[in-house]
Amino acid sequence: MTSHITTHVLDTGSGRPAVGVAATLGVRNDAGWSQIAEGITDGDGRIKDLGPEQVDAGDYRIEFQTGAYFGSSDTETFFPTVTLTFSLTDPTQHYHVPLLISPFAYSTYRGS
Numbered sequence: 001m002t003s004h005i006t007t008h009v010l011d012t013g014s015g016r017p018a019v020g021v022a023a024t025l026g027v028r029n030d031a032g033w034s035q036i037a038e039g040i041t042d043g044d045g046r047i048k049d050l051g052p053e054q055v056d057a058g059d060y061r062i063e064f065q066t067g068a069y070f071g072s073s074d075t076e077t078f079f080p081t082v083t084l085t086f087s088l089t090d091p092t093q094h095y096h097v098p099l100l101i102s103p104f105a106y107s108t109y110r111g112s
Helices: 066-071
Strands: 005-011 022-029 032-040 058-064 082-088 099-102 105-108
Touching: 005 022, 005 058, 058 099, 082 099
Parallel strands: 005 099
Antiparallel strands: 022 032, 022 058, 058 082, 099 105
16 A cells, blocks of 8 residues: 655665665644654665555655665765655645655655
8 A cells, every 4th residue: 555655765876776765754743743654765765655544734754864875885975864844735645755865965856
């Protein structure tokens, strides 16, 4: 089963999926941020079960442990973590939040 929020991490330095990247999903609430899920990228760099099957509108964030990923191959990196914060406005839609990483840069976009 695919969750409401999914992600895909690509290592643009190697041109391959980033396997084994740990990520946590959080939601903003009155007390700040609460973690609601966690996962690790699979052999294709994807986490298909990150989060619940359905979420409410609101602000969410995914924190990726990029330092540990690059450290596992003795690759220096400038970003030990990458945190992507985004707003869900339509709870009926699926939200895919990809991350493109290299040791000294990253980018993202709203996926489909």
